Amino acid sequence: MSAPSRPLAIAAVVATAVPLVAASLVIGGGYTWSDVLAGDGDGGLVLLASRVPRTLALLLAGAGLAVSGILMQMIARNRFVEPSTAGTVESAGLGILLTLLFMPGAPVVVRMTVAAGVALAGSALFLTLVGRLPLGSALMVPLIGIMLGGIFDAATGFLAYRFDLMQSMGAFGSGDFSIVLRGRYEFLWVIAALVAAAYATAARFTILGMGEAVATGVGLDYRRLVVFGLAIVSVVTAAVVVTVGAVPFVGLIVPNVVSLVLGDDLRKTLPVVAAGGGLLVLASDVAGRLIIAPYEIPVGTIMGVVGSLGFLMLIFGRRHAA
Amino acid sequence: MIEIDRVSKRYGDAAVVDDVSLTIPAGGVVAIVGPNGAGKSTLLSIVGRLIKADAGRVRIDDLDVATTPGRELARRLSVMRQENHVVARLTVRDLIAFGRFPHNRGRPNRDDADRVAEAIAFVGLTAEADRFLDQLSGGQRQRAFVAMTLAQDADYALFDEPLNNLDIHHAVALMRLFRRMGEQPGKTVVIVLHDLNVAATYADRVVVLKNGRVAGDGPPAEVIDQRLLSEVFRVDGDVLEIDGRRVITVAR
Numbered sequence: 001m002s003a004p005s006r007p008l009a010i011a012a013v014v015a016t017a018v019p020l021v022a023a024s025l026v027i028g029g030g031y032t033w034s035d036v037l038a039g040d041g042d043g044g045l046v047l048l049a050s051r052v053p054r055t056l057a058l059l060l061a062g063a064g065l066a067v068s069g070i071l072m073q074m075i076a077r078n079r080f081v082e083p084s085t086a087g088t089v090e091s092a093g094l095g096i097l098l099t100l101l102f103m104p105g106a107p108v109v110v111r112m113t114v115a116a117g118v119a120l121a122g123s124a125l126f127l128t129l130v131g132r133l134p135l136g137s138a139l140m141v142p143l144i145g146i147m148l149g150g151i152f153d154a155a156t157g158f159l160a161y162r163f164d165l166m167q168s169m170g171a172f173g174s175g176d177f178s179i180v181l182r183g184r185y186e187f188l189w190v191i192a193a194l195v196a197a198a199y200a201t202a203a204r205f206t207i208l209g210m211g212e213a214v215a216t217g218v219g220l221d222y223r224r225l226v227v228f229g230l231a232i233v234s235v236v237t238a239a240v241v242v243t244v245g246a247v248p249f250v251g252l253i254v255p256n257v258v259s260l261v262l263g264d265d266l267r268k269t270l271p272v273v274a275a276g277g278g279l280l281v282l283a284s285d286v287a288g289r290l291i292i293a294p295y296e297i298p299v300g301t302i303m304g305v306v307g308s309l310g311f312l313m314l315i316f317g318r319r320h321a322a
Numbered sequence: 323m324i325e326i327d328r329v330s331k332r333y334g335d336a337a338v339v340d341d342v343s344l345t346i347p348a349g350g351v352v353a354i355v356g357p358n359g360a361g362k363s364t365l366l367s368i369v370g371r372l373i374k375a376d377a378g379r380v381r382i383d384d385l386d387v388a389t390t391p392g393r394e395l396a397r398r399l400s401v402m403r404q405e406n407h408v409v410a411r412l413t414v415r416d417l418i419a420f421g422r423f424p425h426n427r428g429r430p431n432r433d434d435a436d437r438v439a440e441a442i443a444f445v446g447l448t449a450e451a452d453r454f455l456d457q458l459s460g461g462q463r464q465r466a467f468v469a470m471t472l473a474q475d476a477d478y479a480l481f482d483e484p485l486n487n488l489d490i491h492h493a494v495a496l497m498r499l500f501r502r503m504g505e506q507p508g509k510t511v512v513i514v515l516h517d518l519n520v521a522a523t524y525a526d527r528v529v530v531l532k533n534g535r536v537a538g539d540g541p542p543a544e545v546i547d548q549r550l551l552s553e554v555f556r557v558d559g560d561v562l563e564i565d566g567r568r569v570i571t572v573a574r
Contacts, residue, residue, distance in 0.1 A: 077409040203428025207420055209410030213372050213403045218423040218474065219396025263454060264410035267428070 006272075009262060013275045020282050024055040028289045028296070049182045057185040057243070058177055058285050058299070059278035062250055064191035064236035066277020067198050067270065069251020070258075071229045074209035074266075076127060079259075080142040080314065082251030083123075083237045087145050089248070090152035091122025092234070092241045096172055097156045100165050108187060108242060116231075116238035122152060123230050139315065175240070175247035175300030177285050190239055194232045195274050202266035205229060209264060247300050249307020250277050256314050323347050324369060324478060324510070329378035330534075331364055338364045339375070340534035346527075348383075348477065351504035352512045353525035357555055360531040362514045363404065363482050369512070370401030370480045382478060396424035400476040404483045406467050408455060414466050415451045418442055421473030441472040444499065460487040468496065472503070479503060481513045485520065497524045518555075522546050522568040530554055542568050 026033060029051050031043030069082035076086070083089050095118030099111045106114075126148050130141050160169045171179075198205065204225055207215050215222045240247060254276040262269045281299060284306065288297040324346040331339040339361040346352055354362045367373040369380050371387040380387045382399055400421075408417075418441050422434040430438075442451050445465040455463055464487060471479050481500070485493045501524055504511040515521045521528050522542040530538030530545060532554050538545045546568040551559050559572035 074410060077407065079409065203420070203423065206410055206412070206416075207423065210408045210417075210420070211406070213401065214406070214408075214420075216372055216392060217370065217396065217401045218420065219391075219393040220423075221392055259411050263412055263416070265412055265416045 006262065006268060009258075009272050013272065013279065016279050016283075017275070020279060020286060021055060021059075023286050024058065024282055025051045027286060028293070050180075053182045053185050054177050054180045054285075055282065057180045057188050058282045060188040060191045061175075061177075061240045061244060061247060062278040062281030063195055063274040064188075064277070065240060065247060065250040065281070066254040066273045067195050067251075068233040068236045069277075070255035070264075070266065070270070070273050071198060071205060071233050072123075072251065073255055074205050074264075075226055075229050076130060076141060077209060077211060078130075078138055078141040079256060080139065080252065080311070081145060082249070082255075083119075083233060084149070084246065084248040085142040085145045085252065086123055087126045087148035087152055088119050088123045088233060088237045089241060089246045090149035090156070092116070092119040092238045093169070093172055093246070094118055094122070094152050094156045095238065096242060097159055097165065097169060100168055101159065101163060112187060112235075112238050112242045115242055116235045119234035119238050120230055122148070123234060127226070127230070172241055172245045173300070174298050175245040175303070176296075176298035177244050178296050178298070180244065185243055187239055188243055191236050194236055195270075198229075198232055198266075199270050199274075201225075201228070202270045206264060206266045245298075245300055247281060247303050249303055249311060250281055252314065253307060253310040254280055323383060324512070325381045326365070326369065327379050327381070329365070329368055329375045329380060331361075331368060331373065331376050337534050339368065341378070342531075342534070342536055343378075344529065344536060344539070346510065346512065346529075348508060348510050349504070350510060350526035351500055351524060352510070352527045352529060353521035354512065354514045354529045354531060355516065355518060355521050356531035356537070358516075361534040362531050365531065366401070366480050366482050366512065366514050367403070370399065371395065372401060372403070393424060396474070396476070398476050399478045399480070400471045400474040401480045402467050402471050402482065402484060404486060406463070411454055411456060413452050413454055414447055414458070414469075415442065417455060417466055418469045418473050421470035421475075424474060424476075437475065438473050441469040444472055445469040446495070461489065461492045464488060465492070465496065468499070477508055478510045478512065481511070483514050483516065485515065485517070493520070500524065518546060518550075518570050522570070546570070 025047060029046045031041060031046060035041055035043040036047055072081045072086055073079055092115040095115035096111060099106050099114045103110060126145050129144055160166045204220060207218060207220060208225055212222045255273050258269050258273050258276055262272060284302040285299040288299055288302050291297055326342055326344040329339055329342050330337060342365060356362050364373060368375045387395060419430060419438045422430060426434050442448055445468055447462060447465055450458060450462060468484060484496060497520060500511045500513060503509055525542060528542050528545045537554050538550060547561050551557055557572055559570055562569045562571060
């Protein structure tokens, strides 16, 4: 396959986005489009206070996680790495617990900042580990990340149990967008800014995927760029976990599918990765609202199932390419 | 001019590069040869500022490689390493276009596109230009990385064992390409090689390393001799002269 077709990808994104967004704006709102347009009942209010924020939150979180995934893959130079297989999500959770312990009344900004800081430290520790250990196979890299995440999780669980915070921490476990209302998700807009920053530096991150020697050879400051990338990933992850909880595997599946079709020149593909991530999370959430309606399955659970299947397929399909 | 001034690098107790001083004037093709573990690649990586020396310093046209900003240096000096594990799935053209990064910082213009096309043609990959790297053979990939260096258009181009994985046809094609590069005004090509015959055939100058020290330095006709074979490489063999070129044959 050659000459990847970007217009086709854009057409596919638009064709998927329009019906999905329309569906997300009405499903579970207890109204129909004609109610809203006619001004009947509370439809308009529900739409603006709940459905619009929820849809935006889904798109932002998905886009941010998918972009985080591709950045991690370029930084770690491994196809199987993303925030939930690199200890990033779990260290963000540990950060949240620390704020609950030491600053129980702290505003969301503080909570997110601490979570992002701990996530940055956790991901840096992960990179240091995979850099030091002799790795026989590309599959060892995510395994180490998952183990490291398990250790962070265990520490969080122990502390939460010890200090009676299990219930408060439960909210951050599995991504759930049913709690999103106007006034409670706006923090996710920071993701839009970070995705824009990643896009502005897309050429540099592509070069990062060619390794330290090539990056240094063309005059980039390798370490500074790695730290910059990890900072984007950590803040995005922390913002998502603090606002709606963890959504695994988005950063794994979307970048890998885009890579197979369009390649990895991030100057061209990053917008597609972002759009794909947003739409995948949106689709999972719409499905979660439909499967056992009027109840909901959290998007974190759906992505856990879909994502682990996708992860397995990737492992079998790209073992050699990684 | 590349000035290597009392450079050392140790790993644990072993001195891989041991107090090496060397001056490489601008122009031509310079081969660095030596037995395995002589420190050739390490020295090249230090010159290419991929590894920091423990002692001494390297200057490229009076710029200290350890302190000059990477961007400035990247326009004077390019490095191609032995192993190029690229996780990014790029087309040949994309990869080579990134060689222009020091000049355009990721925003290519028409001039960049021309130079990239030129580099692609130079290494004979025009037909493969829009294919992904993972769809190429090892030799084609190797040439794509060489073309990336060409596109970078630095005054000094360093190559670490660029002939690995290449059959004789492609090895010869690549060495001819290096000669053409080295014959352009103001361009210097420094290549780590392990094949003495290749060095004797294509290099203007041969630098011999052994145990991290310089064990010989000069034109092939002066450096490649019986003593080099027996003392440095520890092989039985003969050095013949055919058409004015040194050729090595080894005893069975």
